[in-house]
Each structure stands twice: as C-alpha cells, then as structure tokens.
Amino acid sequence: MSLRRQYAWWMFVVLVLTGCAADRDADAATAHVSSSPPPMLSSAPLPSRVVPTAAGTSAIAAAPEGPSPTRPPVLVNRTTTFGYSARGRPLTVTEIGNPASAHRVLIVGSIHGNELAGDQIATALKAAVPQVDADLWIVQELNPDGAAASTRQNADGVDLNRNFPFQWRPLGPRGSFDYAGTRALSEPESAAAALLITRIHPTLAIWFHQHLAAVDDSQGPITIERRFSALVGLPLARLTDYPGSVTGWQDSMFGPTAFVVELPAGQLAPGSAQRYVVAIETVETLN
Numbered sequence: 001m002s003l004r005r006q007y008a009w010w011m012f013v014v015l016v017l018t019g020c021a022a023d024r025d026a027d028a029a030t031a032h033v034s035s036s037p038p039p040m041l042s043s044a045p046l047p048s049r050v051v052p053t054a055a056g057t058s059a060i061a062a063a064p065e066g067p068s069p070t071r072p073p074v075l076v077n078r079t080t081t082f083g084y085s086a087r088g089r090p091l092t093v094t095e096i097g098n099p100a101s102a103h104r105v106l107i108v109g110s111i112h113g114n115e116l117a118g119d120q121i122a123t124a125l126k127a128a129v130p131q132v133d134a135d136l137w138i139v140q141e142l143n144p145d146g147a148a149a150s151t152r153q154n155a156d157g158v159d160l161n162r163n164f165p166f167q168w169r170p171l172g173p174r175g176s177f178d179y180a181g182t183r184a185l186s187e188p189e190s191a192a193a194a195l196l197i198t199r200i201h202p203t204l205a206i207w208f209h210q211h212l213a214a215v216d217d218s219q220g221p222i223t224i225e226r227r228f229s230a231l232v233g234l235p236l237a238r239l240t241d242y243p244g245s246v247t248g249w250q251d252s253m254f255g256p257t258a259f260v261v262e263l264p265a266g267q268l269a270p271g272s273a274q275r276y277v278v279a280i281e282t283v284e285t286l287n
Helices: 005-033 117-126 144-149 189-198 222-232 246-254 272-283
Strands: 049-050 058-063 076-084 089-099 104-108 136-137 204-216 258-264
Touching: 076 189, 076 258, 104 117, 104 189, 104 222, 117 136, 117 204, 117 258, 136 189, 144 272, 189 246, 204 222, 204 246, 204 272, 222 258, 222 272
Parallel strands: 104 136, 104 204, 204 258
Antiparallel strands: 049 058, 076 089, 089 136
C-alpha cells in the first residue's frame, strides 16, 4: 500500500472513532434528561383572559370576583308647593321614599274643609320612615281656605270634589252643598291637583273623607280596598258615585287606582293614625 493510501485509511479510522464517541455522549445526555422527574403542574386557576399592554406584550387580567355591588336607592323627604288656593294659600305636597320606584302612591288628607281627620294620617305618614319600595306623595290639605273657615267648600263656595272633568255637570247654586262650579276645573285648587296627579301618574291613590266610617268599594282597586278595610277595621260599603269627583276622574284616566276612605266623625283616637300608616305601607306596592 502506498504512503498516500495509508494516510487516507488512518484518517477514515480516526473519523469513525470520533463519531462513535460523540454518539455515546449524546445518548448519555439524553438518558440524564429523561431520568429527571416531570415538572409539577400548578393548581392555580387559569387566567380569565390576556390583554395586550401598551408595549405590545401580554398581561394577565385578574379574573372577576363576582358582580359589582349595586348602589342603594336615594331616599327623599321633600316638600314643594304645587299651586295656590283661591285666597292665595300655598298647596303643598310632600314626596317621601324612593323616586325611582314604580309604585307612586298619592295620599290626600282632606279635600273638604270640615273633614279634617285625614290630616292626622297625613301628618303621621310624613313623619314615618321612608320606604325603599315606594314613592309616596302626601297632600295634607287640598282645601286650606275651607279648613280655615271650617266649610266643606272652598273660598268660592265650590265643592272641589264635584269640580273635576269626569262626568262633570252643574250642580246647585253657589255655596250649596254640592255646588260644582261654573265648569270643570274652574277652581285653582282642583286645577292644581289635576296637574299634580297627571305629573305623578299614581299607581294608587287614597282620598280621606268623613263621616261615614267605611271604605268605598264603588270604584278603584277592589282587592286593595278589601285589604285596607280589614287592616283599619272599617267595613266595605258601596257609596254613591257623584259627577265631577276626583276619584272618578282618576280612575277614568289611569284605571282602577283611586278610592275613598270615609273616616268616623270627629278627631281620630290616639294611636289610630299610626294604624292607617301601617295599612298604607302594607298596600302601597300592591297596585
């Protein structure tokens, strides 16, 4: 064999031996890695989402912990003037409770100046704790001129409860028991009340009168009338529906929402007003 061929042969042997050694080193490294224990998986919950940052990288957004708490309703107790009487006395209404409630309740203590027992209920109601589930509107006296003179009619001699538009017609001479005025809503008190009622759009309205000691079930929400009757201890009675009455007008406008409560004669006995307050708070969300 020539010297050149011997040199080539030995170079081939050296390369073969070097490759085998490298293979053994790689196998040893592989065996070393595979013998290591697998990494432990984290038990933490997966992130809910990944959001990009301003630099274009990603950041893990915190998973929501549940619904955010709702803001509690804002309760009010505020008195405003919604009109004036024939003699210029202010007509006021007190809104108490939650203005955002769907239950808008109108309470009127008196519309006749010589039937003032309902004013005691209105006063007690204005001092009660505001209710979260109702928006209460309280008119203590719709006829302050009549209250000052102890007369059924207002200062113009008109029965305000015969002066509203539903089925209105002339009744009696001026100053008589049922005098209805020259036309519907001729009086500043009834006109102001009609505007207020239209603005409030009550889901329930209770008008206090005297002296028949009964809950009138001739019109209005009969289920609530029955419940109210049981709560306050007054019997149900089918009273006469007079032309031009405010409850007749309200029910014609908004459906069966308004009714009359006839209180006994005289002032309410001590503690009785609170019984009516509890009854009102019980039925105010039923309509």
